[in-house]
């Protein structure tokens with residue numbers, strides 16, 4: 001049989017050989033030019049078609065989808081598997097807001113802090129929904145979000161204890177994650193969260209070195225927050241939970257931009273050689289008293305951060321996210337993902353609670369979720385078959401034309417004439433060539 005290279009391969013020449021990445025499987029292979037087989041590989045790899053017997057490495061490369069049968073048309077094959085996945089109901093991911101309240105008042109925050117902690121009636125309804133869902137799925141996850149979720153710690157405890165027990169009873173793999181400002185994540189809370197609530201992933205935002213962070217992320221009462229968060233982070237970095245992953249996110253504006261390399265070194269000093277730690281940056285968005293980055297600065301920052309992480313020896317969270325097929329797609333585009341507000345309202349997107357199209361359903365007291373199918377389909381309808389660019393795209397298995405459905409949803413239908421491409425589309429080679437963990441992070445469920 002004749003074979004050819006997958007259209008989803010990315011090949012990067014490195015200092016001492018080459019690195020291959022396949023966007024469909026997420027496989028990464030490091031090839032050393034010191035290997036005596038390397039010159040023959042380079043020669044054979046440049047051909048259009050070949051036999052598996054042409055090179056000793058080809059069987060292994062075939063197993064990881066770098067090499068496929070010549071007569072396989074990968075595009076319809078991929079689209080069919082994607083559609084089957086979108087239709088399946090074998091897993092469920094919830095993003096739960098125990099409260100919209102927050103102990104911080106960050107200078108750029110878009111939240112309105114309108115809704116109080118989830119009441120007991122809604123907590124009971126959510127527990128019923130979780131129990132029913134566990135009866136039919138093979139994987140379940142919760143991401144805790146807010147406000148600051150730890151301000152609603154009693155709600156988290158109540159729902160988590162119930163969910164862990166239900167998962168155990170139904171033998172369903174379950175793990176949780178949290179987006180937190182880190183201030184209330186003291187050693188005691190962290191240990192309870194890992195051991196009792198199965199929160200194994202943490203995203204903590206720190207906006208640069210002490211003075212820069214403290215100008216941006218203040219307590220509601222006005223005090224500074226940096227030292228407490230760093231103290232909590234130090235404990236996490238020294239904790240003994242091998243299955244844990246935590247990422248430090250820095251929101252960057254024109255003023256703290258210059259501190260990115262210095263801050264990366266501070267974080268490296270805190271986490272040491274902990275392989276569970278990740279670092280990443282995002283441009284500050286919306287309104288802020290600090291000037292926002294221009295598009296050009298945002299692009300430069302994305303390139304800079306790969307170099308900074310490689311130099312400092314920090315793993316870049318973007319590599320986990322983007323070099324891991326399917327994680328590059330927003331959860332809002334996934335039919336098996338729902339956002340549960342503290343009042344039982346059901347949404348798709350966590351950054352547009354005021355958008356009428358985002359209110360897609362309601363959690364009823366009997367534990368059912370009533371969905372407005374018309375609104376729901378706005379978020380999850382696949383654009384892959386609609387846009388020829390997506391069908392031909394080399395990063396389709398990562399993006400799935402689902403980078404940010406909100407951008408399409410907020411446009412009138414007649415204006416949705418082009419796909420919304422993620423910034424990483426043209427920078428995938430940069431990430432493949434940069435710092436990454438040898439074992440890419442797997443999805444929870």
Ligand code: SF4
Nearest residue numbers: 390393399401419421
């Ligand atoms: S939206 Fe852009 S990056 Fe995503 S699959 Fe379509 S063309 Fe590719």
Ligand code: SF4
Nearest residue numbers: 330332349404405406
């Ligand atoms: S739809 Fe867009 S704005 Fe909403 S959560 Fe997804 S990426 Fe964020």
